[in-house]
Amino acid sequence: MTQPIIEAFFDQPTNTVSYLVVDPQTHIAAVIDPVLDFDPASGEVDTGSAERILARAQAQNWSIAMVLETHAHADHLSAAPFFKAKTGAKIGIGEHIRDVQKIFRPVFALDDLQTNGSDFDCLFADGERFSIGSLEVEVLHLPGHTPADIAYRIGDAVFVGDTLFMPDYGTARADFPGGDARTLYRSIRRLLSLPDETRLFMCHDYKAPGRDDYRWESTVGQQRKNSVHVRDDVSEEDFVAMRTKRDAGLSAPRLLLPSIQVNIRAGRFPKAEANGVRYLRIPVTVKGEAAIG
Numbered sequence: 706m707t708q709p710i711i712e713a714f715f716d717q718p719t720n721t722v723s724y725l726v727v728d729p730q731t732h733i734a735a736v737i738d739p740v741l742d743f744d745p746a747s748g749e750v751d752t753g754s755a756e757r758i759l760a761r762a763q764a765q766n767w768s769i770a771m772v773l774e775t776h777a778h779a780d781h782l783s784a785a786p787f788f789k790a791k792t793g794a795k796i797g798i799g800e801h802i803r804d805v806q807k808i809f810r811p812v813f814a815l816d817d818l819q820t821n822g823s824d825f826d827c828l829f830a831d832g833e834r835f836s837i838g839s840l841e842v843e844v845l846h847l848p849g850h851t852p853a854d855i856a857y858r859i860g861d862a863v864f865v866g867d868t869l870f871m872p873d874y875g876t877a878r879a880d881f882p883g884g885d886a887r888t889l890y891r892s893i894r895r896l897l898s899l900p901d902e903t904r905l906f907m908c909h910d911y912k913a914p915g916r917d918d919y920r921w922e923s924t925v926g927q928q929r930k931n932s933v934h935v936r937d938d939v940s941e942e943d944f945v946a947m948r949t950k951r952d953a954g955l956s957a958p959r960l961l962l963p964s965i966q967v968n969i970r971a972g973r974f975p976k977a978e979a980n981g982v983r984y985l986r987i988p989v990t991v992k993g994e995a996a997i998g
Contacts, residue, residue: 708860709840711906712761715919716740716754719781719960720909722921724864725758727767728838734762735771735837736794737857737864738908739784741972745963755784759791771827771837774798775866775908776854777805779881779965780958783972796971797827799846799855806969808852808882813966813986817975824971829855847896849889850877856896862904868892869905871920872927873913875934880952890944893935901926962987 710727724737736758742751762769769792772785776799785796806820822828829835831846843858847868857864867877868889876893879886896905905928907921929937935944958964963985967974974983 706860707839709837709862711862713906713921714754714758714761715910715921716742716781717919718742720911720919721778721781722906722908722910723754723758724906725762725767725769726837726840726859726862726864727762727765728840731838732765732767733838734767734769735773735842736769736788737773738775738778738866739772739788741782741784741787741967743782743960743963745960750782752784752787755787759788768792769794772796773842773857773864774825774968774971775856775864776851777802777965777968778867778908779961779968780909781960782964782967785972787972795826797829798822798825798971799844799853800828800830801846801848801853802828802969804852804883809965809969812882812988815966815975815986818970824969824973831855845896847892849879849886849892850884851881852883854892858899861902862906863896863899864906864908865896866908868896869923869928869932869935870907871910871913872923872931872936873916873933874911875932876948878952878955879948880955886945886948886952887941889948890935890941897925897929897935899925901929 710729712725714723721740723739727734740754742754772788772794788794803822810818829844833844835842840859845856847854847856850867854866854868879889903925905923910919910921966985977983
């Protein structure tokens, strides 16, 4: 079986790992979970992170044919439209993105948002297979963090999105709308039923306590033996209790509000208003008897 060439690109401001995955025979490539640089204080957008990936592909004569999202991220904005504009790449995500769109359309009053997934070029079903050059990609639906999370299995490598982190850090939160800790546990057990030598590539790393470097690759065997959250001796009930308690103390991701609005549109910003400016929305919740005018 042909194994992919895999190159990782770490974005420290969002602790996100994007991947360039290449078929060594045809030089056709895919980008997984690319990051758009966004400053929420100024509203400024920059494509520097995406340009570094594109420059590497161009230097190696690799042709980017797809952008693959593992889910609609809540902690960074997707650079998928940049790659589509520059290379013609198709943008793919799990078919349950439609459920996520339906959840968040009323939250942000996005009356113009289609909830049929049509912002994306490809909607992948669980078990679906497609090709990157001569590489076969298998889709694994792994809900729990969100209803739409999927992983991409390519050769002996699986790109797990936010479902798992490094063994010394644990697992994703499950308290976003549509998330569920019990479902997450069962998705992870499915993932960890793969052969022990299967390589797992994370979408994030935050340096676990006592570790000085960033890491984003482990194996199924390492997770089953060493994961602080889901090693083999952790039961479903213990995991749900731990995850529920832990999630209750977590703050919202810094880029949650802009990320969701943009990423459920396949990385596209809302259309510009008459003044030529694009706007994102901030839902406001008033507590108590505060007068806000």
